[in-house]
Amino acid sequence: MLKKRLFTPGPTSVPEEVLLEMAAPIMHHRTDEFIKIAAEVFENLKYIFQTKNDVFIIASSGTGAMETSVVNFLSEGDKVIVISGGKFGERFKEISLAYKLNVIPVELEWGKKLDTNIIKDLLEKNPDVKAVFGTLCETSTGTHFDIKALGEIVANYEDTILVVDTISSLGAVPCMTDEWKIDVVVTGSQKAFMLPPGLAFISVSEKALKKIETSNLPKYYFNLKKYKKTLAKNDFPFTIPVSLIVGLRKSLQIIKNIGIEKIWEEHHIRAEATRQAMISAGLKLLSESPSDAVTAVVLPEGVDGDKLVKILRTKYGMSIAGGQDHLKGKIIRISHLGWQDEFDVLTAICGVGVGLKDMGINIETEKAISAARKVLFGSSQ
Numbered sequence: 001m002l003k004k005r006l007f008t009p010g011p012t013s014v015p016e017e018v019l020l021e022m023a024a025p026i027m028h029h030r031t032d033e034f035i036k037i038a039a040e041v042f043e044n045l046k047y048i049f050q051t052k053n054d055v056f057i058i059a060s061s062g063t064g065a066m067e068t069s070v071v072n073f074l075s076e077g078d079k080v081i082v083i084s085g086g087k088f089g090e091r092f093k094e095i096s097l098a099y100k101l102n103v104i105p106v107e108l109e110w111g112k113k114l115d116t117n118i119i120k121d122l123l124e125k126n127p128d129v130k131a132v133f134g135t136l137c138e139t140s141t142g143t144h145f146d147i148k149a150l151g152e153i154v155a156n157y158e159d160t161i162l163v164v165d166t167i168s169s170l171g172a173v174p175c176m177t178d179e180w181k182i183d184v185v186v187t188g189s190q191k192a193f194m195l196p197p198g199l200a201f202i203s204v205s206e207k208a209l210k211k212i213e214t215s216n217l218p219k220y221y222f223n224l225k226k227y228k229k230t231l232a233k234n235d236f237p238f239t240i241p242v243s244l245i246v247g248l249r250k251s252l253q254i255i256k257n258i259g260i261e262k263i264w265e266e267h268h269i270r271a272e273a274t275r276q277a278m279i280s281a282g283l284k285l286l287s288e289s290p291s292d293a294v295t296a297v298v299l300p301e302g303v304d305g306d307k308l309v310k311i312l313r314t315k316y317g318m319s320i321a322g323g324q325d326h327l328k329g330k331i332i333r334i335s336h337l338g339w340q341d342e343f344d345v346l347t348a349i350c351g352v353g354v355g356l357k358d359m360g361i362n363i364e365t366e367k368a369i370s371a372a373r374k375v376l377f378g379s380s381q
């Protein structure tokens, strides 16, 4: 029997109670019944985002919200700083270039953290920069970035907004949108939100809202003016995936009932257990600033990571992620996102050991499991 398990940093597992909600007959989206659900969802999103700002919902994957955050606040030829330490930082650069923005790239070695003084200096030299793009967790390397420090820097510039991709990290690690002065936060449904792919969320500060008025980049479906107008009535400009909204209501209720601080703590424990396990097994972490959302592990020289991913998926039903671009085959990534518990962590760690063994490679799996167990359940266990 093959039981399917997702340890990928998106999509992630969806709890049964959310699946059941989404299996209900489809309701029409322009009804009082649905608008009531939407109202609750919009309100609870603010809690997850830790913001008083509007949070918009768009039917797209996370990248759609990234594009939304470019086309709504900027104008032709605007100067922007794009921080990129991996695949997803690069995506912000690609979108900005597609709209012919004047990009100042800040390219970091993959897995390295950002020295925020670089951004401070760049802004002093280029006070005409209109936006700084960053990522809270760079999913391709499992790296956490200090967005709080960036918020302090960017807030000094009246005409510059801070845009942060939190697609793999909102709802998993602290993201204090208002306290950290983040103007635009974008995220997606299929990671920490415990939902299928298909919805994207974007919060917008007053400072950023003003920029919508003057932005002249082309847009239609992603025009936030349309979404702003309908949000006032807890409605949407276009047909929203009603089932996903119904599921979202449930997943937000689950998160709210547990409490977001507790959810962050649980992600931290799962991530820490995985990190300790991998180090105890004799493996290295890729990131010098590991995120609690996803752990990237460097495989021993000569081991084909993609083969390991394939064996785990086909033989054991377990999905983990491999490396992207130049890290392809060299690393594996294990997600801690969303609907997981302590025993899932042990399963994933054991899976890596078993899969490698199938490839003829021995790691210290027993030591790894023991190290993880101590973090998860305390040293008396």
Ligand SMILES: *Cc1c(COP(=O)(O)O)cnc(C)c1O
Binding pocket: 009, 010, 061, 062, 063, 064, 088, 135, 137, 138, 139, 165, 166, 167, 168, 188, 197
């Ligand atoms: C998953 C992810 C994306 C891409 O999201 P899609 O939903 O696949 O469009 C972008 N940024 C980060 C940090 C991600 O983890």
